[in-house]
Amino acid sequence: MANELFNWLYRDIEDQARVILEPSNYNYYRSGATRERTLARSKDSWASYDFVPRIPIERKTVSSRSQFCSVELATPLYVAPMAFQSLLNSGAESQFALAANLVNVPYCLSSRTTTSISEVAEIASDEAERRRLFGQLSGFHKHMLEHFWQADEAISSGAKLFFQVYFMAEREVTFQLAEEAQLNGFSLFLLTVDTPVLGMRLSDLKMGFVPPEGYADKLYDRLVREGRLSSAKSADDIPFQPKSRDNALNQDPGIGLGALRLLKARVDLPVAAKGVIRQSDLYGALAEGADGVVISNHGGRQLDDTVLTADALWRLWDNFESSRISVDGGISNGADVVKALCMGASSVGIGRNAAWAFAVGGALGLASYLIELRIEIEYVMTLLGVASVSELGRSDITLSSRT
Ligand SMILES: Cc1cc2nc3c(=O)[nH]c(=O)nc-3n(C[C@H](O)[C@H](O)[C@H](O)COP(=O)(O)O)c2cc1C
Secondary structure (H helix, E strand, C coil), X not given: CHHHCCCCCCCCHHHXXXXXXXXXXXXXXXXXXXXXXXXXXXXXXXXXXXXXXXXCCCCCCCCCCEEECCEEECCCEEECCCCCHHHCCCCHHHHHHHHHHHCXXXXXXXXXXXXXXHHHHHHHCCHHHHHHHXXXXXXXXXXXXXXXXXXXXXXXXXXXXXXXXXXXXXXXXXXXXXXXXXXXXXXXXXXXXXXXXXXXXXXXXXXXXXXXXXXXXXXXXXXXXXXXXXXXXXXXXXXXXXXXXXXXXCECCCCCCHHHHHHHHHCCCCEEEEEEXXXXXXHHHHHCCCCEEEECCHHHCCCCCCCCHHHHHHHHCCCCCHHHEEEECCCCCHHHHHHXXXXXXXXXXXXXXXXXXXXXXXXXXXXXXXXXXXXXXXXXXXXXXXXXXXXXXXXXXXXXCCC
């Protein structure tokens, strides 16, 4: 059993993914904006903070249970939305969601999905698929997962799916996607507000990366056929932007935080604003009706030289109701996750590391990675001297004197 331990969390899955994936597909997942300085620095950003462990008074069972907006989380994780998962492995978004859901970790489906929303929802909770995947796990992972399931019994078993919304120039497609997600049992929307246009991913352009057709394109075609779309959108040639149906499916560059109110008027689920960095925007998002915010710089893919999310969280957010705050960017292990919780977030999104695990090992790789991540989160909490997420706070962490 010893060599089954931490096989995913502590091996270089990105290196393995680089060997397996077609080079321009690997690069699309790896890349950041222009000089990639934010991307490079974000990898070690959480290491700039050190724990200040407590001596626990009594031994208690550790629980990493948490909440984001009104969604209960068995552990403070979800898989961040990432476009075009058919580039990574067979089964694409459906198998990605299945693996996360097996471990009770919500999966956030991107608007740029290659698989239909209903198929993702169906496979993610399909009993036979779950049993098949469970059967493939190693003895160690099976054992730990059963232990987690027991601990999670009280958590409502329903949907563990979030949907990421891009406010597209063709609004009807945006709304149709959101309504479809709601109908299919998704529980939270992440409305991305940091992407008026796509960042300049120069290496993707150099490698001639071409995005695969997404589900929104199919929906667009259907709505056009049915005569349900407004007039054709501008075909302006915006530099560095992929041409998408005369730009109808590109993000609406002028929508801003006002999109929150428009989306909330159409759907009945909580909505969090994803991509907030400044405190004034956090207040702005809440004023526009956001139920929460995700502090994110889009994994260094938008504006290069943007402040790192660990630093943004550390400097700016200390007095908010933590169940409204989430963060992503460069998080790769349990210590990073617990540091984010100490700084005031209630959950974190895992982006590329989840993608590498899925690329290397499919649903089995991702499930194993997430199980190991949860083990480490609870282990770190134990060593830090806390038994629950609500006990974590600023005094448990300090900015390292070495940085
Ligand atoms: C390949 C790739 C595609 C992404 N696609 C989306 C997307 O469609 N919508 C979105 O809001 N964020 C998208 N993101 C950003 C992630 O949701 C997340 O903010 C970021 O990856 C977190 O950083 P990490 O990769 O260092 O964990 C994407 C990120 C990557 C790497």
